[in-house]
Amino acid sequence: MPRRTPSRTLPAARFGDEVLALLSPLYGTAFRLARDRAAAEDLVQDTLVKALGARDRFEAGTNLKAWLFAILHNTWRNRLRDAGRARVDVDSGLVDGAAALGAGAAADTPESLMLRDSLDVDLQAALDELPEHLREAVWLRDVDELSYAEIARVLDVPPGTVMSRISRGRRGLFERLTGRTKESGAPAPAAGGGGRI
Numbered sequence: 354m355p356r357r358t359p360s361r362t363l364p365a366a367r368f369g370d371e372v373l374a375l376l377s378p379l380y381g382t383a384f385r386l387a388r389d390r391a392a393a394e395d396l397v398q399d400t401l402v403k404a405l406g407a408r409d410r411f412e413a414g415t416n417l418k419a420w421l422f423a424i425l426h427n428t429w430r431n432r433l434r435d436a437g438r439a440r441v442d443v444d445s446g447l448v449d450g451a452a453a454l455g456a457g458a459a460a461d462t463p464e465s466l467m468l469r470d471s472l473d474v475d476l477q478a479a480l481d482e483l484p485e486h487l488r489e490a491v492w493l494r495d496v497d498e499l500s501y502a503e504i505a506r507v508l509d510v511p512p513g514t515v516m517s518r519i520s521r522g523r524r525g526l527f528e529r530l531t532g533r534t535k536e537s538g539a540p541a542p543a544a545g546g547g548g549r550i
Contacts, residue, residue, distance in 0.1 A: 363413045371417050372404060378418070378497050379425060385492050386429050396432070400425040419503035422493065426507045479529035487522035494519050 363371070379400060383393035403424050404411075411420055480488060493504045494515075501519075505512040 362409055362411065365408070368408055368411070369405075372401065372421065375418055375421055379421060382422065382492065382497060383425060383429075385488070386426075396425065396429060399428050403428065416503060418497075419499055419506060422497065422499065422503070423507045426489075427509075475530060476526070479526050482529055483522055483525050487518050487525060490515055490518035491522035491526070495523075 362368075376397070379397050380393060383396040383400075384390065387393045387396055400421060404421055407424075411417065480491070483491070489508065490504060493499045493507060494501070499507065501512050501515050504515045504519075508515065510518075
C-alpha cells in the first residue's frame with residue numbers, strides 16, 4: 354500500500370493536539386467497554402500508541418474522532434478475543450456495588466464523577482442492562498455523537514445493523530426506564546424516535 358503524501362497528512366504537532374482534545378471521550382468509551390478504570394486507561398494508552406504509530410495513514414480532512422474510536426474498538430475486540438478462553442463472567446453490578454461500599458469517596462476519579470454526574474442513576478442502570486452490542490451502538494451515537502456510517506466503521510458492521518442496534522437499544526432503554534414491556538401491551542416508542550441519552 355503506498356504511503357500518503359505529506360500534504361495529505363497532519364503535521365505531528367497538530368495531530369497530537371487534536372488527539373489530546375479527544376482523550377476524554379475516548380476514556381469514557383473505554384470505561385464503558387472495560388468497566389474498570391485501570392483497564393480503560395490501558396485501552397486508551399494502547400489506542401494512542403497505535404494511532405501515533407499509524408499517523409502517516411490518517412488523511413487530513415477526515416474524521417479523526419471516528420478513526421480513533423475504530424482503533425479503540427478494534428483493540429478492545431482483539432483483547433476480548435485473546436482472553437476469550439480464560440474469560441470469567443462477573444456480575445458487574447454486584448462488583449460495582451461492593452466497590453462503592455468498600456472504597457467510598459477515595460475511589461472517585463474525575464472521570465467516574467463525570468460519568469456518574471452526566472448519567473441519571475436509572476438511566477445508567479438501564480444502559481448497563483442492555484446487551485453489549487446494543488449498549489455500544491447507543492453509546493457511540495448518543496454520547497459520542499458519531500454518525501451511523503462512522504459507527505459502522507468503528508464496530509465493523511453494516512450501517513443497517515447499526516441502525517437496528519440503536520433502535521433496539523433505545524427501545525430497550527425506554528422499556529427499562531418506563532417499566533414497559535412488549536407483554537404488558539404498553540405502547541412502544543416511536544420508530545427511530547427518542548432523543549439522545
